[in-house]
Amino acid sequence: MGIIKTSKLIFEYIRRDEDGNVEGITRAIDNVDLDIQQGDFIAILGHNGSGKSTLAKHINAILYPTEGTVWVDGKDTSVEENIWDIRQKAGMVFQNPDNQIIGQLVEEDVGFGPENMGVPTKEIRERVEESLKAVGMYEYRKHSPNRLSGGQKQRISIAGVIAMHPKCIIMDEPTAMLDPNGRKEVIRAARALHEVEGVTIVLITHYMEEAVFADRIIVMDEGRIEMQGTPKEIFSQVEKLKELRLDVPQVTLLAHELKKSGLKLPDGILTIDEFLYELERITGKQNTPGKMGIL
Amino acid sequence: MAILLNHVSYVYQAGTEMAVTALNDINLKIPDGQFIGLIGHTGSGKSTLVQHLNGLLRPTKGALYYDGEEYYSQGFDLKRLRSKVGLVFQYPEHQLFEADVFSDVCFGPTNLGLDRKEVELRAYTALKQVGIEDEYFYQSPFELSGGQKRRVAIAGVLAMKPDVLILDEPTAGLDPKGRDEILDQIKALQKESGITVILVSHSMEDVAKYVERIIVMNKGGVLFDDIPQKVFHEYEKLEEIGLAAPQITYIMNRINKELLPVSTEVKTIEEAKNEILRAMRLQHD
Structure with missing residues (x-):
């Protein structure tokens, strides 16, 4: 079994009107079978509303399947005792750099995760140091995060995840709000983690150029996996991608x-x-x- | 109605230790009917500049003129300026709040004190201009897709009948198709109504196809102000300041250097294709 595996995953949510009456049911994920191996770099593409973020949230046990099963490192996400373990194994980086930083200093922010896990102080220090070095932000460790650029903040968020020693990092459009430089910095950091540290990366993006670096691309549509293959295989199908509201x-x-x-x-x-x-x-x-x- | 900026500077928290110069001696002329791309990395001053244009910020030094009238001079109607220079912020869909789409778009013109009939006429026209069909008018704006919400928010500003429409990153977070749809719509709107449009963006690639003029901001100053082809020509400079030309510029420059004499001044894939085919035919003859 791979590090992330889903079997017949279905996720439905109930739409309600203003008074709380049920209006209908939307199926956001529809029968998804996925098997991601340790060390893979996977890019997930799909138009707005195709279900890619909903899928990502299942890997981190933020959402639970309506039907089917999700395993992270062999652990079922719907079993409550597994949650903390899963969230430590599969860290998540979100879109908005300003919504995920809490520390007064960069190093405090990065140390927050391991501290919560009960890691001894000395080891926290080591982890913070190695994480910040991995994303090229070590020299900013004494800075205040709110004076940093968007790309730098995202790299701090990534470092915060790495400090928890995850096997897998899920990045949900981490570059959507960044300028070209910031985008480059974040993608470079992601690729380095993958190549040097062997961390599994799941990158959700709207920028086709960023998916070129992946080992495998998954294209979502209407909650299903519509296409799957190497970047070369996927981007060969220009017309099909355009039909799916994507680009090359x-x-x-x-x-x-x-x-x-x-x-x-x-x-x-x-x-x-x-x-x-x-x-x-x-x-x-x-x-x-x-x-x-x-x- | 042209906007003129004459030696405009702006300092945040002027006179304190925290003072930061955000704009440094900006001189610009924004004539009627142009489609302009305003590009710069985070912190380059582009948002500060835009907030000057519709009177949200007052320059520390220098002056702005709208239709020949100096901003903040005696008798200058700031409220009218703000209806004439419409600003659509980033993620404008966060500012939708009414119960239905139509009421949301009516909010602006109602505040201008227009009569009901005029308000509704304007809301209707604006929604049509951004391509929102009648069937959505009485839905809650929160039930629409991301791209639709954003268009409703843009309609809200259009309903004020601005002469200048400024859009701050109008495509952020949209999928490629949604991005093209919005920009196509804005281009059509600009052509039809003849209003001035200023697109604020990080991405040269996004604006290349649409704009006729690109203003590149860096460190609070204007670094380049020219037609897109000329600006892209400076791709090495652009990289130095954290920006990039469209990939097509790099492709053409490499072909020109390593393979075939081609013009590097292309904006679109279509132009690049024709240029390469032309150069290859020439080589054959």
Whole structure:
């Protein structure tokens, strides 16, 4: 069993009018089977209301299944005794950087989680230090969080999660409110955690360029998993993604359009390097492959 | 009705130890009917600038003029200015509060003291302008989708019949399709009614397709003020200040440097495609 597994997961909520009368039932998650392995980097895409955040909240035991089961590290999320364990194993980072920071100083904020877990003071210090170093914010440890930029705040939030030594971090649109620099910082931190520390990352995003780094992409629609595959497989299907209110990176779209105009380009080009290499190949100016730096 | 900024500076908490200069000697002219992108990273001063335009902040130094009249001069009608220069804040759907969509949009014009018939006419027109169909008029605004809520909030400002519409990050948090829908709608609206639109954004990629002029703010000053192609040309400078040109700019620059002589001044995928095909044909001949 993977670190995160769901079986026939269904989540329904009851809609009520202003007086509390039942108006109907909405099925936000509809029969989702998911198996995420330890060390995976998964990106979840989907339009607003497709159910991706609702799914994420199940992994962190913020929501419980109406039907079906969710296991985190082998533990059933609907069993109450498991909750604290699950929340420590699967940490969550939310969209708004201003809503998840509580400490007066950066290091206090990051130490909050382990302190609540009853970690001895000396070890808290060590954990805070290593977590802040992992996201490149160690030099800000004595700063007040409210003077930091959005990207820096999000990295503090991530450090706060890492300090609890999770096996998995779920990021629910962590870059939605950030400027391009802040977005880069956060994605870089996420990738480093994945590559260096082997932490499982589940990244929910509306930015297609950020999903390019994932091992696997899951596309949600109407509460179901609509597509699943490597970035190359997913982004090859430009028209289908557009139907699902999504998009592809500009370089992928440009290659797709050129292919439609008759150029012999492959589907699912994801990076500028790859695009240039392919374009060079068909313009007949083939140099030694090494020069273009093939991926 | 043009807006003019003449040596405008603004200092937060002026005269204290905490003083921070947010705007530094800004000179700008915003003529009628332009579609402008105002870009800058967090803390670059773009929000402070926008709040000056509709009189929410008063410059520490310098002056603003609306239609030739100086802001805050004797007899200057600030209330009228605020109806003429409409500001839609970030996540405007958080400011919806009425029981139904139509009443929410009526709130602004009602406050202008217009008669009922005029208020309703304006609300109706505004909702149509943002593409909200009649069937939604008497629903609670809270039952709508994120994109719809946002459009209702924009309609609320449009119903004031502004000459200038400022939108602060109107697409934040929307999915790609929702983002395109809103921006397409705003573009159509701008074309039809001829109002000035200022889009405040982090993202060059989002605004590239729509705007005719980009103002880049950095450290409280105007760094670039030009047509998009010229601004993107400075992509290395943009990166230095924490911004980025659209990916398409990088693609064209690399092709030009490493492969084929192409023009790097393109804004859209369509233009890039045509330019690459043109260059390839030329190479073949």
